[in-house]
Amino acid sequence: MLSREENELLTRVGPGTPMGQLMRRYWMPVLFSHQLEKPDGEPMRVRVLCEDLVAFRDSQGRIGLIDEACPHRTASMFFGRNEECGLRCVYHGIKFDVEGNCVDVPCLPPGTPENQISAVKKNMKIKAYPCEEAGGVIWAYMGPQELRPELPDLEWMRVGDDQKFPSRHIQECNWLQGLEGGYDAPHLTFLHSGTAEESRRIVPSFYEVVPMDFGFVVGTGRDFGGDEIMWNINVMAMPFHKIISSQPHAAHMWMPIDDENTMLYSIDFQPERPFTEEELARSREFHGIHTENFPGTDVATMNKENDYLIDRELQASGHSYTGMRGLGIQDCAVQESMGPIADRTKEHLLIGDSAIAQIRKLLLQTLKDMEAGKPLPGTDPSSFRGVRSARYEAPRGTVFLDEVDDRIRVSVDA
Numbered sequence: 001m002l003s004r005e006e007n008e009l010l011t012r013v014g015p016g017t018p019m020g021q022l023m024r025r026y027w028m029p030v031l032f033s034h035q036l037e038k039p040d041g042e043p044m045r046v047r048v049l050c051e052d053l054v055a056f057r058d059s060q061g062r063i064g065l066i067d068e069a070c071p072h073r074t075a076s077m078f079f080g081r082n083e084e085c086g087l088r089c090v091y092h093g094i095k096f097d098v099e100g101n102c103v104d105v106p107c108l109p110p111g112t113p114e115n116q117i118s119a120v121k122k123n124m125k126i127k128a129y130p131c132e133e134a135g136g137v138i139w140a141y142m143g144p145q146e147l148r149p150e151l152p153d154l155e156w157m158r159v160g161d162d163q164k165f166p167s168r169h170i171q172e173c174n175w176l177q178g179l180e181g182g183y184d185a186p187h188l189t190f191l192h193s194g195t196a197e198e199s200r201r202i203v204p205s206f207y208e209v210v211p212m213d214f215g216f217v218v219g220t221g222r223d224f225g226g227d228e229i230m231w232n233i234n235v236m237a238m239p240f241h242k243i244i245s246s247q248p249h250a251a252h253m254w255m256p257i258d259d260e261n262t263m264l265y266s267i268d269f270q271p272e273r274p275f276t277e278e279e280l281a282r283s284r285e286f287h288g289i290h291t292e293n294f295p296g297t298d299v300a301t302m303n304k305e306n307d308y309l310i311d312r313e314l315q316a317s318g319h320s321y322t323g324m325r326g327l328g329i330q331d332c333a334v335q336e337s338m339g340p341i342a343d344r345t346k347e348h349l350l351i352g353d354s355a356i357a358q359i360r361k362l363l364l365q366t367l368k369d370m371e372a373g374k375p376l377p378g379t380d381p382s383s384f385r386g387v388r389s390a391r392y393e394a395p396r397g398t399v400f401l402d403e404v405d406d407r408i409r410v411s412v413d414a
């Protein structure tokens with residue numbers, strides 16, 4: 001349970017809010033690289049952290065991420081002409097480069113002296129954020145330049161295109177609901193299970209949370225009654241990364257669009273080899289973490305509007321606990337059902353919610369650290385380089401803490 005003030009503090013991400021300031025200290029995913037494929041191609045609207053922006057790839061292949069509103073008369077730059085190293089507003093032809101510099105003002109009267117044109121251009125800068133591409137993702141940095149960290153270095157970002165399957169979709173709820181849902185260990189046994197019978201057998205018995213300098217590691221132990229405990233290790237890297245223990249390996253990022261909407265990035269990947277045709281087919285079936293979206297959008301076809309196409313007969317049949325198809329859709333249904341911003345003053349957390357409690361503790365502490373000018377967890381990529389999730393069996397009585405580092409680190413070159 002959180003106080004009303006704490007809940008507000010952790011969920012609001014607009015400019016000037018504490019959590020918004022914190023998010024802006026990290027590189028944020030804003031698009032997949034393939035969404036801005038060609039130089040001088042179509043611009044894309046991007047809404048992140050309550051800011052309306054437009055992204056484009058210029059003639060030299062560089063990415064621009066600028067304010068959607070033209071600083072002249074505030075018309076949308078989305079309709080802009082992407083040409084000769086800049087995006088030109090279609091209202092009056094004013095043009096900006098990827099750094100936000102105004103490079104042409106063709107609407108001034110003929111014969112305007114050069115020094116006046118320069119003065120107009122100087123005044124007409126458009127807000128622009130630096131972008132980098134890595135791992136098939138376009139990352140933006142929206143914080144103070146002097147505090148700009150290195151790009152994150154996660155295992156899925158290093159693998160080839162044939163070793164991963166990425167997708168994204170919009171969740172109609174606050175980012176923290178999504179992130180917390182990702183660390184709700186006991187829900188796997190219910191929400192995502194095939195039958196009620198099966199679910200009762202495998203509720204985890206052990207929950208271990210280990211703080212790390214990049215976030216934390218959570219271990220969930222299932223006891224099948226033998227000599228071994230089956231452990232699942234999931235990794236949380238600040239501020240919204242999850243490395244999931246699954247086969248194939250997987251990762252999530254819950255990127256806030258605004259206070260009430262979240263872009264969930266989901267990546268299946270194989271660290272050592274290309275996907276087989278069978279694995280690709282499985283990712284494409286949308287039974288797992290990926291959703292089927294309306295063509296050309298990030299909106300899932302099964303959504304809040306249509307009650308996620310819940311099939312009550314399927315639910316009653318015993319083959320699906322929810323009657324909803326696909327893990328991603330099942331997660332959306334429950335997370336969105338809490339409202340756009342869950343009221344955490346009304347909850348009653350249980351022992352299986354220890355990782356959720358850890359998320360809140362970590363975020364509240366990091367806000368304090370930011371205020372005190374301390375370095376922030378997860379901004380140094382070397383702290384989580386080569387970190388992965390894991391599943392393994394360990395003899396009953398093994399101390400989780402003693403093993404955790406060996407289990408989650410693989411050696412990679414910097």
Ligand SMILES: [Fe+2]
Binds near residue numbers: 191192
């Ligand atoms: Fe889930």
